[in-house]
Amino acid sequence: MPREPGDKPKTSAYDRALGLLARREHSRRELKLKLRQKGYEGDEAGDAIDRLGEQHYQDDERFAHSLVRSRVAQGYGPMRVQAELRSHGLSDARIRAVLDEAGVDWDASALAQLRRRFGGGSAPDREEKARRAQFLLRRGFPAATVRSVTHADVDDAADDA
Known part of the structure; x- marks a missing residue:
């Protein structure tokens, strides 16, 4: 034709x-x-x-490392990054390996996000602590990390959401 x-x-x-x-x-x-x-x-x-x-133009491993670097730089936590990698079809074992290889200090990352968003001062009351904790949970940080950097009462069930 x-x-x-x-x-x-x-x-x-x-x-x-x-x-x-x-x-x-x-x-x-x-x-x-x-x-x-x-x-x-x-x-x-x-x-x-x-x-x-x-031909090594497409590589899921390289993609995963690139995405992890990008999301960590954007201030997202490990649970958010895991969910995104899972949505791209990567296995849980590969995701764990990539996150381990990244060597991110998630506590330091969460603390940096708090400082960026709320400044360097500590939360004056329980309500403000809870607000800061919710901010970190939404960004994908686990409850244990959120507790350690905000000193707020956070339920571990937040990790399952």
Whole structure:
């Protein structure tokens, strides 16, 4: 079937995925989803992603390390980072390994977030301590970390939410 003048040939799934990876790291799951949204069939998308992996252009391990560095720099806690990595299809064992390799001092990170948000002073009352604790819990810090840096009464059930 002849092309009309001005019609562009459809970009291959490989080229589309390579273009996405040129901008930033992506997980296999994320690439597959983006390719499907652009109309590429499952086999074509899967083959393209496999080829990119063989050529070391796509690597879930490298993606995970990049995401952890980024989220730690943004001030998020380990539970938030774990949830995001899980949503990208990484296994729990791989997530634990990547977080361990990152060597983040989560207490220091939580304290830095408190100082950035609330200044250097301590909370004057229980209500303010609770407000600060909720801030850290929303950012993905575990209850034990929140307790140690805010001295607020925090229920461990917050870790399960």
